[in-house]
Amino acid sequence: MNDSQSDFPQHGQDDALRLRGVSKHFGRPAVDRLDLSVKRGELYALLGPNGAGKTTTLRMVAGLLAPDAGSIEVLGADLATDPAGAKRKMAYLPDDPMLYAKLKPTEYLEFVAGLWGIAPAQAEPRARELLDWLDLSRHAHELTEGFSRGMKQKLALAGALIHAPQLLILDEPLTGLDAAAARQVKDLLLAHVKDGGTVILTTHILEVAERLAQRIGIIQHGRLIAQGTLAQLREQSDGGTLEDVFLHLTGQP
């Protein structure tokens, strides 16, 4: 996608993300001894019914929530012992990203870049490129308070990408986007993976998982109940669409 990402490691056997026995309880288990690995250069979709533990899992990976048990490794950096090293390599986009209403996109991206210690001379072309990619350039000098939900979502994604992270962690990144915006975001994610980067995302839009993901994991009651390519998941079920497979595996009518 750009020069700053050309030093990504080549596709290899290494995992970009590795969770081992990760648990989180809120009175009752939200995530329950979860083992999950995502390979470098892979787009992995995490599916599950409401309340299955998807967001809790991603928030722990992003370092926003401490696991009660287990370990999380991001591109070789242990999140517990090297949180700064792990966080530098990843970006997290929550499902309800927060922006600063009184900033323009260029100012917002400059601000986020500053938090990462990126010099303005380096940040500015990267910001311009991201705004172009997401078709926000013509709004670059407008206050974000006037933005639609989809525009805010795209700007938040640009902010998450400003430090050229290798691992993207995205919670419902396509919800609320119109067809054109969804296409821009999907293209950006596919380009990231093509460049050797890694994506893990949650979605309730099964067509997104079906079309984008190399592997799909299904989580229920905080545990991974199935994982594989769409073809492999179909084999574990009675075939059919991903919706049929999902409903079958999660025991829903």
Ligand SMILES: Nc1ncnc2c1ncn2[C@@H]1O[C@H](COP(=O)(O)OP(=O)(O)OP(=O)(O)O)[C@@H](O)[C@H]1O
């Ligand atoms: N901060 C919290 N305090 C108490 N319980 C929580 C908290 N966060 C999550 N939970 C509970 O943990 C469980 C998993 O929630 P989580 O948000 O991870 O599910 P999810 O799979 O992302 O669901 P959805 O698809 O509805 O977004 C739910 O039972 C939820 O109520």
